[in-house]
Structures are given as C-alpha cells and as structure tokens.
Amino acid sequence: MRIGIVSPYSFDVPGGVQLHVRDLAEHLISLGHFVSVLAPADDDTPLPSYVVSSGRAVPVRYNGSVARLSFGPLTAARVGRWVDAGRFDVVHLHEPVTPSVSVLALWAVEGPIVATFHTSNLRSRAMQAAYPLLRPSLEKISARIAVSEDARRTVTTHLGGDAVVIPNGVFVQRFASARHRPDWEGTPQRPTIAFLGRMEEPRKGMPVLSAALPEILREIPGLRVLVAGPGDPDSIRQKMTPQAAAACEFLGPVSDQDKASLLASVDVYVAPNTGGESFGIILIEAMSARATVLASDLPAFARVLHGGDAGEMFRNEDPADLARAVVALLRDPVRRDQLAAAGRERANAFDWSVVAEDVLAVYETVIFGASAVRTATEPDSRWGRLLRTGRNNGGT
Amino acid sequence: MDLSRILIVIALAVLVAWYISYGAARLDRLHARVEGALSVLDAQLVRRAEATLELANCGALDAASALILAGAASDSLEADSADQSSREAIESDLTQALELALGDEALRRLRADEIVGTPVLQRVATANQRMQLARRFLNDAVTDVRRVRRKPGVRLLRLAGHAELPQTFEIDDELPMLARGT
Numbered sequence: 001m002r003i004g005i006v007s008p009y010s011f012d013v014p015g016g017v018q019l020h021v022r023d024l025a026e027h028l029i030s031l032g033h034f035v036s037v038l039a040p041a042d043d044d045t046p047l048p049s050y051v052v053s054s055g056r057a058v059p060v061r062y063n064g065s066v067a068r069l070s071f072g073p074l075t076a077a078r079v080g081r082w083v084d085a086g087r088f089d090v091v092h093l094h095e096p097v098t099p100s101v102s103v104l105a106l107w108a109v110e111g112p113i114v115a116t117f118h119t120s121n122l123r124s125r126a127m128q129a130a131y132p133l134l135r136p137s138l139e140k141i142s143a144r145i146a147v148s149e150d151a152r153r154t155v156t157t158h159l160g161g162d163a164v165v166i167p168n169g170v171f172v173q174r175f176a177s178a179r180h181r182p183d184w185e186g187t188p189q190r191p192t193i194a195f196l197g198r199m200e201e202p203r204k205g206m207p208v209l210s211a212a213l214p215e216i217l218r219e220i221p222g223l224r225v226l227v228a229g230p231g232d233p234d235s236i237r238q239k240m241t242p243q244a245a246a247a248c249e250f251l252g253p254v255s256d257q258d259k260a261s262l263l264a265s266v267d268v269y270v271a272p273n274t275g276g277e278s279f280g281i282i283l284i285e286a287m288s289a290r291a292t293v294l295a296s297d298l299p300a301f302a303r304v305l306h307g308g309d310a311g312e313m314f315r316n317e318d319p320a321d322l323a324r325a326v327v328a329l330l331r332d333p334v335r336r337d338q339l340a341a342a343g344r345e346r347a348n349a350f351d352w353s354v355v356a357e358d359v360l361a362v363y364e365t366v367i368f369g370a371s372a373v374r375t376a377t378e379p380d381s382r383w384g385r386l387l388r389t390g391r392n393n394g395g396t
Numbered sequence: 397m398d399l400s401r402i403l404i405v406i407a408l409a410v411l412v413a414w415y416i417s418y419g420a421a422r423l424d425r426l427h428a429r430v431e432g433a434l435s436v437l438d439a440q441l442v443r444r445a446e447a448t449l450e451l452a453n454c455g456a457l458d459a460a461s462a463l464i465l466a467g468a469a470s471d472s473l474e475a476d477s478a479d480q481s482s483r484e485a486i487e488s489d490l491t492q493a494l495e496l497a498l499g500d501e502a503l504r505r506l507r508a509d510e511i512v513g514t515p516v517l518q519r520v521a522t523a524n525q526r527m528q529l530a531r532r533f534l535n536d537a538v539t540d541v542r543r544v545r546r547k548p549g550v551r552l553l554r555l556a557g558h559a560e561l562p563q564t565f566e567i568d569d570e571l572p573m574l575a576r577g578t
Contacts, residue, residue, distance in 0.1 A: 369435060373429075
C-alpha cells in the first residue's frame with residue numbers, strides 16, 4: 001500500500017501528534033508498506049528518511065498552546081508537489097483543521113483521505129469563523145478517526161457526523177525493556193517522583209505540583225523531584241518555596257531512551273495535567289515502563305487508567321489531594337507494585353501492533369470504496385482529463 | 397452608466413455560473429463518496445454473513461444455535477440490496493443471532509478449540525468490526541450529502557439532478573463479547 005501521512009506540527013520539537021505520526025509510519029514501514037510523511041521542519045533538522053519537509057515552521061499561538069506550524073503559498077506548492085509525486089493509495093491527515101500543512105494537503109489531495117483528530121479542545125470560535133471556507137474540503141474526508149472518546153465528542157459537536165475511535169499506539173516493548181538508572185531510583189529515605197513535559201505550560205500541571213510540594217516535603221523531607229522537559233528551571237524555582245525548589249532536579253529535555261529509563265526508575269510518575277489532554281499517551285508509556293502512575297482525574301486519564309485500576313488518581317487542580325496521594329503511595333510499596341503490574345498489563349491494549357491493525361482496516365475500507373466508484377465512472381470525461389493535464393503541467 | 401450596468405450584469409452571471417459549477421462538482425464528489433461507501437458496506441455485510449455461515453458449520457456450536465445462525469446468515473446473503481429498510485431489519489437480526497449464539501459457554505468452547513474455533517471466531521469479529529467501520533463512514537457521507545442538499549441555492553437550482561437522496565444505514569451492530577481485550 002502507498003500511504004502518505006501529513007503532520008501539521010513541526011518535527012523540530014517533539015510532541016504527541018508528531019510522535020504518533022512517526023511511530024505509525026515506522027510500524028507501517030516495518031509491515032512492508034510504502035510510507036511518506038510530510039511535515040514542517042527546519043532545513044538543518046535531521047529527518048528520518050521517510051519524512052519530507054514542507055518547509056520551515058514558525059511558532060504560532062493556536063488552540064491554547066504555542067505550536068510550530070507552516071503555511072503560505074510556497075508551502076502550499078510544496079504540498080501539491082508531494083501529493084502529485086507520491087501517487088498515494090490513501091492520504092492520512094492528522095489534525096486537519098489546524099492551520100498548517102494538513103489543511104493544505106486537504107485542498108490538494110484528490111484521492112481517498114483519512115483524517116485523525118487528536119485534540120479534545122477545538123477552539124470553536126476559530127472553527128466557526130472559518131467554517132464556510134473549510135466545510136467543502138472537509139467533505140473530502142472519507143473516514144474520520146478520533147484518538148479518544150473526548151476527541152470524538154469534539155468532532156461530533158463541531159463538525160457533525162461521527163468518527164471511529166482508534167487510540168494512540170505505543171511501542172510497549174521499548175519502554176518495558178528500559179534500563180533502570182540507579183541515580184534516578186528512589187531509596188526509602190530518598191524516594192523519587194518524576195514530572196515530564198513542558199513545565200512552563202500551565203495545563204501540564206507544574207503549578208499544581210509546585211503547590212503540593214511543601215505539604216509532601218513536610219511528610220517526606222528526603223523526596224527528590226525529577227523534572228524532565230524543555231523550559232527554564234529558574235522561572236519555575238522562583239514560584240516555589242525554597243525547600244520545594246531544593247528538592248527539584250531539572251534534567252532538561254531528555255532523549256526517548258532516558259525518558260523510558262526515568263519512568264522505569266522512579267517510585268511514582270506524577271501527571272498533574274489540568275486539561276487539554278485528549279488522550280494521555282505519556283501515561284501509557286509510563287505504564288509500559290512499569291511505572292506507578294499518579295494522575296489527575298481528567299476523563300481521558302481515567303479512561304486510560306481504567307477508572308483507577310491501572311494507576312492512582314487525584315482530584316484535578318487540587319494540590320492538597322495530590323499531596324495526600326503522593327505521600328500515601330510513597331509509604332505503600334505493595335500498592336505501588338500492584339498498580340505498576342496492573343498498568344503494565346493494561347498497556348498491551350495500546351501496543352502499535354494492535355492499533356495499526358485498526359488503522360489499516362480503515363485504509364482498506366476507504367481505498368476499496370474509492371476504487372469501486374472509479375471503476376463505475378470510467379471512462380472519465382474530456383473535461384476531467386483536461387483539468388488533470390493542466391494541473392500536472394503547472395504543478396511540477 | 398450603461399456600460400457599468402452591463403459589466404455588473406456580466407459579473408453577476410459569471411458569479412452564478414461559478415456557483416452552479418462549483419456546487420455541482422461538490423455534490424458530485426459527495427455522491428461519489430456515498431456510492432463508494434455503500435459498495436464497501438455491501439461487501440462487508442456479505443463477508444460478515446459468510447463468516448457467520450462458517451461459524452454455524454464449524455461443529456463447535458450446538459445444533460439449534462447453528463441453525464439460527466445459518467438461517468440469519470442466508471437471509472442476509474439473499475437480501476435485496478435495493479430495499480434498504482428490509483435489509484436493515486435482516487442485518488439487525490443477524491447481529492442478534494450472533495449475540496444469542498455467542499453466550500459465555502459457547503465462547504469458552506470456541507476459544508478452547510484453537511484449530512477451528514478460534515480462527516472462525518476471529519473472522520466473525522474482524523468482519524463485524526469492518527462492517528461497523530464501513531457503516532460509520534457511509535453514514536458520515538450521507539449526513540454530508542443531505543446537509544448540502546438542504547441548502548436553498550442547491551435546492552432552487554436543482555444541482556443534485558436526479559440523484560436519489562441517500563439514507564443512513566441504521567442497524568444494531570454491537571457485539572461487545574467480541575471486542576478486543578475481553
């Protein structure tokens with residue numbers, strides 16, 4: 001199968017959608033399919049061989065966080081060339097309503113289109129304003145996938161119609177086989193907890209954790225908080241009490257391997273996200289690494305954690321409840337082990353081998369539908385041929 | 397004065413012509429999507445009925461369950477695809493027959509038999525899942541067509557031509573006991 005995948009977000013910085021696209025592409029390639037990924041990226045960013053750059057991305061504030069997007073006539077021309085050169089059986093767009101490469105590809109593609117919606121907090125104002133313009137091209141999408149029930153609800157309320165839910169995938173084995181690092185492992189006197197993600201983005205929950213730390217440190221003075229992810233440590237330290245700031249160790253952005261090791265090594269992985277998470281892939285990665293997960297009770301997190309069977313939950317945006325839960329878990333190794341084991345089991349349902357099979361079923365369904373129509377309407381009109389030759393001459 | 401009036405009329409005529417051709421192309425594309433989705437659903441329904449027949453004849457089920465399944469499956473295979481409402485009823489019946497036949501005990505016995513039972517059950521599960529996909533994609537396409545065809549401009553200019561107004565395909569297709577992870 002010839003598959004084109006489009007990511008609206010730049011590959012320069014890691015993020016949920018980019019990782020999803022990369023992993024899906026790599027898994028499909030390992031199954032023997034031809035895959036080309038189109039994504040924004042700076043010229044000097046090293047890209048995997050299957051990724052084609054659509055040009056430089058600029059940081060834009062959209063949908064509540066800063067995203068690196070790429071757009072403009074030059075990008076549109078590059079997208080058109082990629083579509084023409086790819087001769088894809090199916091084109092899979094991610095986040096088709098983000099003002100970036102995906103929406104440009106939506107305009108350019110003529111064949112079967114599959115679209116995946118990741119976000120659960122579509123900005124309705126931007127959507128409504130651009131609706132008349134977007135609507136006809138959205139009608140070209142043959143199959144809509146949502147990565148979670150929340151994302152699906154967003155699709156049904158904002159776009160109408162429906163979407164099939166296919167969750168994000170994780171290479172469970174990569175995390176399960178992660179090496180433990182002694183310097184990140186906790187001891188009874190000096191237990192460790194980990195925070196992962198862009199710390200300056202409030203919805204990732206750093207403020208909640210900062211507010212909970214004084215209380216936790218009162219009970220467990222030896223606690224070490226390992227913070228991994230991009231951001232300026234000083235701006236975070238300033239907002240903490242001196243004791244809390246002293247307990248934090250900032251690791252900066254970490255490699256995938258170190259992320260897995262960190263999750264596998266610490267006593268408790270804390271996900272205090274306050275919203276905007278439609279799925280929570282990081283929880284599944286943590287569960288794959290056999291970490292004990294403590295997360296805010298966002299609906300998406302509750303679903304991944306199977307209502308609390310596969311990880312502990314605390315009341316969202318409630319530092320006191322977070323402190324209580326951290327202390328209780330750190331004092332109960334048996335419970336920690338139980339949760340970690342249940343989480344590891346639960347993670348298998350999200351392995352790429354399972355998830356990609358569902359995605360391929362969607363591809364096959366739309367390809368079959370398109371071919372059924374094509375054979376029925378042959379031979380095509382002179383007008384259609386004229387248009388196509390004009391496009392090919394002008395486009396390349 | 398007169399010239400500008402003529403220009404305005406020409407501009408309006410061009411605008412109307414563009415609207416007509418654009419609207420017609422948009423509808424044409426949507427109808428093609430519905431047609432494609434419909435043929436996929438048709439194929440997946442046939443596959444599901446065939447998988448059900450296989451299940452009925454695999455020997456791991458009791459005779460009564462096998463008869464019910466075989467009956468529902470052959471009804472589905474012989475259904476007139478032009479008569480949608482009767483087909484919807486027949487396919488819902490097939491789902492129900494599967495639900496009845498695949499009780500806990502039957503499932504346990506089928507899963508214990510790795511040579512015949514497990515693969516046959518897997519085929520039914522896959523066929524049902526793909527039929528669900530096809531049905532959802534069809535219903536999405538139908539919803540889009542119906543929305544565009546409700547627009548006053550489209551109705552006034554009869555841009556849909558003689559194409560029939562498509563209907564969503566409404567059946568019961570949930571088989572929770574075959575869902576993954578159970």
